[in-house]
Amino acid sequence: MSKIVRYEFDLANPPALTPEQLAEIEALKNRPDSEIDYSDIPPLDDKFWANAVRNPYLGPDRKGTRKAG
Numbered sequence: 001m002s003k004i005v006r007y008e009f010d011l012a013n014p015p016a017l018t019p020e021q022l023a024e025i026e027a028l029k030n031r032p033d034s035e036i037d038y039s040d041i042p043p044l045d046d047k048f049w050a051n052a053v054r055n056p057y058l059g060p061d062r063k064g065t066r067k068a069g
Contacts, residue, residue, distance in 0.1 A: 017025070
């Protein structure tokens with residue numbers, strides 16, 4: 001007996017959100033930032049930023065680089 005479950009999901013046509021899901025999203029959207037628990041996220045100190053590298057797959061900022069006309 002296999003316990004593998006396969007589910008097809010079309011990213012171009014996702015299913016509509018239920019009223020419960022919409023209500024949860026609205027409640028989260030209205031929640032103040034002061035209620036966010038950051039205790040399980042380590043702080044980003046200078047040592048972290050010293051080793052940080054730019055994402056090589058992220059393109060340059062296109063602001064101001066387009067030809068007029």
